[in-house]
Amino acid sequence: MLWLSVVILVTVLQVVGSLQRVPTRVVVSGGCHGNELTGVWVLSRLQQRAAAIAEAYPMLRVETLLANPRAHADNVRFIDCDLNRQFSQAALIAPPESYRSRSMGIDFGRYETTRAREISAKFGPKGAEAQAADLCIDLHTTTANMGCTLIVGSWCHPALAAASYVAQQWLRGDDRVAQSFPLRVLIDPHHSKEDCPYLCSVARHGIEIEVGL
Secondary structure, three states: OHHHHHHHHHHHHHHHHHHOOOOEEEEEEEOOOOOOOHHHHHHHHHHHOHHHHHHHOOOEEEEEEEOOHHHHHHOOOOOOOOHHHOOOHHHHHOOOOOOOEHHHOEOOOOHHHHHHHHHHHHHOOOOOOOOOOOEEEEEEEOOOOOOEEEEEEOOOHHHHHHHHHHHHHHHOOOHHHHHHOOEEEEEEOOOOOOOOOOHHHHOOEEEEEEEOO
């Protein structure tokens, strides 16, 4: 998993370098889906190395987020509904009586819907650019044989540039690793930042890292 830590660090530094804002608040999230353990492992490592990271990169303020603690404790994907579909602006700000859409996975009174609002309040709120965290990296695990995939929304130009840079550096590394465990970049062209339902969109900039088998 050392390579994943390097991918995260390079991604962070590339995005931060384009922001020219010091200190830069970075949130690394794991466990959005409770049965995906890679991100939770990374959070533990980051917490163990917090002092060393702060000393080496004083311009960064790195925070960790165990996104769905109840689902993680139960080792299930979610308790009531998919947490990573609850972060559109409409879902976060609408009153319960006026916004209910089971087709979008949004149902007020459910654990993940409430949890999404808690996360947005702490690291956003979404849409409040001056107050929100500068960058959110959300870590996921998949059973698909897809290597490591950086998922970036077309709305986030710094993350697009960072993903391109990381992919180039990956190809310049050990050919055996690059061939056996490829790194891909997946661009989501379908959502604006406001409409994006994914956790990473609560920050000013966001990117997902999906780790396959």
